[in-house]
Amino acid sequence: MKKKHLLFIALATFISSSVCSSTGLDVKISKEISFVDVKHNGKIVRIQRTQAPDAVINADYAKTSRKCPPFCIQPSKLAEGVETIGELELLNYLQRIANGDERLLVIDSRTADWVKKGTIPGAINIPWTALKPEAGADPFQIAAILEDRFGAISIEDLWDFSNAKTLILFCNGSWCGQSPSNIKTLLRFGYPAHKIKWYRGGMQDWESLGLTVVK
Numbered sequence: 001m002k003k004k005h006l007l008f009i010a011l012a013t014f015i016s017s018s019v020c021s022s023t024g025l026d027v028k029i030s031k032e033i034s035f036v037d038v039k040h041n042g043k044i045v046r047i048q049r050t051q052a053p054d055a056v057i058n059a060d061y062a063k064t065s066r067k068c069p070p071f072c073i074q075p076s077k078l079a080e081g082v083e084t085i086g087e088l089e090l091l092n093y094l095q096r097i098a099n100g101d102e103r104l105l106v107i108d109s110r111t112a113d114w115v116k117k118g119t120i121p122g123a124i125n126i127p128w129t130a131l132k133p134e135a136g137a138d139p140f141q142i143a144a145i146l147e148d149r150f151g152a153i154s155i156e157d158l159w160d161f162s163n164a165k166t167l168i169l170f171c172n173g174s175w176c177g178q179s180p181s182n183i184k185t186l187l188r189f190g191y192p193a194h195k196i197k198w199y200r201g202g203m204q205d206w207e208s209l210g211l212t213v214v215k
Contacts, residue, residue, distance in 0.1 A: 027051055027210065030088060038094040038122035040214055045121035047091065050210035058213075060117055061173065061204040071175045074200060078180055081193025085168070087209060090199050093168050094122040105150065106168045109179035110203075114172065118213035120206055123170070124149075128181040146189070161192050168197040173204030 027049045028034045035048035056062075076084055090106070097104050108115055108123040115125050126149065129135040131142055146152040146159065150167065153160040167186070171178035183196055207213065 025049075025051060029091070029211075033088075033091070036091045036095050037098060039098045040121040040123075044098075045212065045214055047094070047121055047212040055210055057204075058118075058207045061207045066175055068175075070177055072177070074174050074177070074180055076200065078183055078198055078200075079187055079193060082183060082187075082196045082198055083194075084198050084200050086199070086201065087206065087211070089197075090120070090168060090170075093197070094120075097122060103165055104168065105165045107170070107179075107182070109169050109171045109182040110176075111178070114178075114203075116215065118203070118215050120170065120203070121212055121214045126182070128171075128178045128185070131182055131185045150191075152191075159190055161190060161195070164191065164195060166195045166197065167191075168199060170199035170202045173202040174200055175204075176202055 025034050025048065029036065029047075029049060035046050037044050037046050039045070078084065093104050094106055097106065106120070106123045108119045108125045109128050110119075110125070111127045111129060112125070115127075119125065126145060130137055131145060133139070133142070143154060146164075147154060150164050152164045169179040169182055171180075179198060179202065183198060186196060187193060203213075
């Protein structure tokens with residue numbers, strides 16, 4: 001009951017901080033939410049859906065045939081304890097970060113060539129290659145990310161994740177393996193599954209809904 005009460009408060013706060021019927025927007029995010037203001041690189045960015053009735057999806061995400069492997073369809077449940085989320089949940093996390101919640105981090109797991117085409121406002125880029133030893137990641141670099149970015153503590157070659165941040169990861173979409181790679185690597189390091197969230201739809205779903213993208 002307490003958990004449901006806290007969830008209700010969080011959602012109520014999320015909704016109340018977004019302007020609803022008074023905005024005049026024809027295309028809202030949901031019935032209750034017109035837009036969400038988040039922080040990206042220290043600046044406020046407004047996330048909303050495009051209002052252009054003739055808008056179409058970005059051509060980078062319109063392609064329906066991609067060679068598998070490596071572009072194979074991912075399962076809806078990636079790993080035990082890792083929650084798969086949608087756009088409204090992601091927006092909630094982004095707004096909590098904008099409001100000063102330092103316990104959360106939204107991560108674009110893609111390599112730089114993809115990120116430069118556009119990313120979700122409020123996300124930081126930690127490519128899958130930066131965490132995976134098999135991809136050439138340096139152990140000192142990995143340790144720095146775990147400590148400085150995620151809040152883990154190294155104790156005599158062991159990792160303490162008790163105060164580590166909750167991470168929300170995404171990549172290009174349900175056919176993309178970059179965020180799954182980051183998640184599986186983190187789990188292998190011992191990162192708690194309940195502190196990992198996965199936006200499976202990624203950039204393809206985000207773009208298909210006409211939501212704001214920043215470069």
